Amino acid sequence: xxxxxxxxxxxxxxxxxxxxxxxxxxxxxxxxxxxxxxxxxxxxxxxxxxxxxxxxxxxxxxxxxxxxxxxxxxxxxxxxxxxxxxxxxxxxxxxxxxxxxxxxxxxxxxxxxxxxxxxxxxxxxxxxxxxxxxxxxxxxxxxxxxxxxxxxxxxxxxxxxxxxxxxxxxxxxxxxxxxxxxxxxxxxxxxxxxxxxxxxxxxxxxxxxxxxxxxxxxxxxxxxxxx
Amino acid sequence: xxxxxxxxxxxxxxxxxxxxxxxxxxxxxxxxxxxxxxxxxxxxxxxxxxxxxxxxxxxxxxxxxxxxxxxxxxxxxxxxxxxxxxxxxxxxxxxxxxxxxxxxxxxxxxxxxxxxxxxxxxxxxxxxxxxxxxxxxxxxxxxxxxxxxxxxxxxxxxxxxxxxxxxxxxxxxxxxxxxxx
Amino acid sequence: xxxxxxxxxxxxxxxxxxxxxxxxxxxxxxxxxxxxxxxxxxxxxxxxxxxxxxxxxxxxxxxxxxxxxxxxxxxxxxxxxxxxxxxxxxxxxxxxxxxxxxxxxxxxxxxxxxxxxxxxxxxxxxxxxxxxxxxxxxxxxxxxxxxxxxxxxxxxxxxxxxxxxxxxxxxxxxxxxxxxxxxxxxxxxxxxxxxxxxxxxxxxxxxxxxxxxxxxxxxxxxxxxxxxxxxxxxxxxxxxxxxxxxxxxxxxxxxxxxxxxxxxxxxxxxxxxxxxxxxxxxxxxxxxxxxxxxxxxxxxxxx
Numbered sequence: 162x163x164x165x166x167x168x169x170x171x172x173x174x175x176x177x178x179x180x181x182x183x184x185x186x187x188x189x190x191x192x193x194x195x196x197x198x199x200x201x202x203x204x205x206x207x208x209x210x211x212x213x214x215x216x217x218x219x220x221x222x223x224x225x226x227x228x229x230x231x232x233x234x235x236x237x238x239x240x241x242x243x244x245x246x247x248x249x250x251x252x253x254x255x256x257x258x259x260x261x262x263x264x265x266x267x268x269x270x271x272x273x274x275x276x277x278x279x280x281x282x283x284x285x286x287x288x289x290x291x292x293x294x295x296x297x298x299x300x301x302x303x304x305x306x307x308x309x310x311x312x313x314x315x316x317x318x319x320x321x322x323x324x325x326x327x328x329x330x331x332x333x334x335x336x337x338x339x340x341x342x343x344x345x346x347x348x349x350x351x352x353x354x355x356x357x358x359x360x361x362x363x364x365x366x367x368x369x370x371x372x373x374x375x376x377x378x379x380x381x382x383x384x385x386x387x388x
Numbered sequence: 389x390x391x392x393x394x395x396x397x398x399x400x401x402x403x404x405x406x407x408x409x410x411x412x413x414x415x416x417x418x419x420x421x422x423x424x425x426x427x428x429x430x431x432x433x434x435x436x437x438x439x440x441x442x443x444x445x446x447x448x449x450x451x452x453x454x455x456x457x458x459x460x461x462x463x464x465x466x467x468x469x470x471x472x473x474x475x476x477x478x479x480x481x482x483x484x485x486x487x488x489x490x491x492x493x494x495x496x497x498x499x500x501x502x503x504x505x506x507x508x509x510x511x512x513x514x515x516x517x518x519x520x521x522x523x524x525x526x527x528x529x530x531x532x533x534x535x536x537x538x539x540x541x542x543x544x545x546x547x548x549x550x551x552x553x554x555x556x557x558x559x560x561x562x563x564x565x566x567x568x569x
Numbered sequence: 570x571x572x573x574x575x576x577x578x579x580x581x582x583x584x585x586x587x588x589x590x591x592x593x594x595x596x597x598x599x600x601x602x603x604x605x606x607x608x609x610x611x612x613x614x615x616x617x618x619x620x621x622x623x624x625x626x627x628x629x630x631x632x633x634x635x636x637x638x639x640x641x642x643x644x645x646x647x648x649x650x651x652x653x654x655x656x657x658x659x660x661x662x663x664x665x666x667x668x669x670x671x672x673x674x675x676x677x678x679x680x681x682x683x684x685x686x687x688x689x690x691x692x693x694x695x696x697x698x699x700x701x702x703x704x705x706x707x708x709x710x711x712x713x714x715x716x717x718x719x720x721x722x723x724x725x726x727x728x729x730x731x732x733x734x735x736x737x738x739x740x741x742x743x744x745x746x747x748x749x750x751x752x753x754x755x756x757x758x759x760x761x762x763x764x765x766x767x768x769x770x771x772x773x774x775x776x777x778x779x780x781x782x783x784x785x786x787x788x789x790x791x792x793x794x795x796x797x798x799x800x801x802x803x804x805x806x807x808x809x810x811x812x813x814x815x816x817x818x819x820x821x822x823x824x825x826x827x828x829x830x831x832x833x834x835x836x837x838x839x840x841x842x843x844x845x846x847x848x849x850x851x852x853x854x855x856x857x858x859x860x861x862x863x864x865x866x867x868x869x870x871x872x
Contacts, residue, residue, distance in 0.1 A: 211627040225621040250608035266789040307545035313535035319542040379521030
């Protein structure tokens with residue numbers, strides 16, 4: 162069922178003592194030592210898993226989610242150039258129910274277009290965590306798969322799935338809009354089968370993802386979890 | 389052994405006024421490091437080269453020096469001129485020219501981050517230019533092995549192969565023929 | 570008791586019809602726009618799926634009580650606007666709760682939703698929300714001027730503030746419409762309708778490229794679902810209001826659908842043809858020619 166992230170503290174009452182201790186250690190306030198003004202900007206609650214519905218309700222919900230995919234209008238790399246022809250008349254993504262939304266709060270699909278430099282990765286992580294679940298990630302281009310053309314660059318990452326969970330990869334440099342639409346159709350199929358649980362996967366392996374992110378991003382001046 | 393087409397191209401290049409590999413009107417002047425700023429000031433104030441086109445550096449690791457190139461442009465005679473200055477690689481630093489052109493501060497910031505050349509007094513020269521939280525050596529220096537750094541830091545995916553298209557096509561179409569170029 | 574139950578049923582039916590009509594109208598207009606641009610466009614029932622998807626989101630960010638109440642106020646404004654306008658004249662089911670003086674109440678409810686949204690958007694903490702809200706309220710104050718003048722002119726002409734009586738006075742042929750008996754009031758009203766529907770050239774409030782969506786920037790999951798439902802109801806209510814005021818009302822649902830569709834098409838055509846005004850330009854626009862037209866309409870009635 163739907164849960165608000167702010168209620169996370171109450172739901173730990175039923176966990177074991179050891180887990181409580183661990184969480185207490187983590188929940189040492191990240192905004193310690195900040196001025197009164199800045200304290201409010203930092204959130205200090207870990208994310209909590211939300212289980213999907215059961216049976217026909219989840220099938221219906223997945224059908225609705227697959228028919229209405231709202232992508233985040235954040236062109237992270239050169240893949241964004243392939244999103245523009247999609248919006249125009251020739252390739253028309255609107256007939257698939259795909260719309261572009263300007264804010265991560267309202268979107269559910271994040272298209273990582275192309276290479277991700279360390280600077281962009283910080284913003285990708287921040288935007289991804291602000292999206293509301295269930296959320297899906299499309300890796301567009303070879304750079305998200307194995308580093309692509311920039312595999313030996315000192316500033317771009319090689320595999321995006323070390324940092325955020327990815328549902329569908331679309332290989333190419335750049336893939337044509339038809340390939341991108343094919344990727345969307347595959348994503349819809351996977352959503353309807355219930356295989357796209359990226360949100361819960363991120364929460365389950367939260368420490369691993371965070372460790373990878375913090376290893377790459379050196380000037381970490383944001384909260385651990387940016388809800 | 390140039391083909392006829394290559395001969396024709398070289399003739400066109402010579403006719404258009406290229407000398408060696410540079411346009412005929414482009415001159416480069418080699419200046420000592422302590423006289424460079426004075427010379428550039430003279431170019432700007434007296435001889436009319438009022439526009440700074442760019443300001444960059446080349447790393448000659450074999451001669452262990454950085455060659456800085458200041459490109460200035462004269463709007464009246466429509467000429468470019470390059471001023472080249474050699475500075476040593478160890479403890480590289482150069483006098484700042486931000487008092488001549490304010491935007492030179494950005495070029496100097498870039499050179500500080502990418503090559504490690506210090507420009508004392510330039511506004512904001514220590515701010516990060518593109519890289520955030522970079523703690524290694526300046527990445528454009530040639531002793532920095534970017535491939536090794538990438539393999540160590542950014543988890544490479546095992547099993548990555550490269551397919552060279554020319555080799556692949558040759559293998560498929562003409563496997564028994566020798567290379568003819 | 571029976572009377573109350575029947576009235577409650579009629580209200581629910583009326584709300585059901587206008588909600589579905591508003592959603593389908595939005596979807597149809599998106600498809601019309603797509604055909605004009607030479608593409609296929611989203612299916613007509615896409616707004617339903619969007620609302621369903623938003624309500625099926627598993628998490629929601631909650632910024633406080635006022636943030637929760639913002640969409641609720643907006644929905645209340647939309648419902649209030651609709652329920653006091655007779656949708657179909659002479660029908661028992663669709664005449665809602667109209668009474669004498671309901672014209673002023675409806676004008677109040679149009680403003681009320683935006684104010685509630687302002688409070689909710691302000692508490693979200695996002696800097697773009699109150700930016701959009703301040704633009705929206707400034708623009709709303711501006712377009713209320715020609716609209717109010719037009720309403721005064723009509724009220725003076727027909728000596729009543731009840732929408733039902735205004736519709737009754739327009740029956741009996743097309744020449745009885747206010748559009749033809751009081752054209753100045755109609756022109757002022759229709760220009761202010763462009764501002765009310767927040768399409769180009771007055772779309773700076775929800776400008777998607779400038780401030781991400783404006784007031785609903787932080788609204789997500791079920792909050793957004795509520796806002797989208799309200800958009801359909803509110804849109805339908807405004808269209809029905811303008812149809813009643815200027816174009817003779819409707820005596821059956823078919824006529825209502827046709828007339829509201831044409832009025833909506835008019836705003837969509839203007840929306841597709843013009844670029845965007847800045848807020849100060851749109852305020853200056855509304856307080857210029859449309860206000861003068863409204864004043865002329867009122868003055869003509871007084872003579």
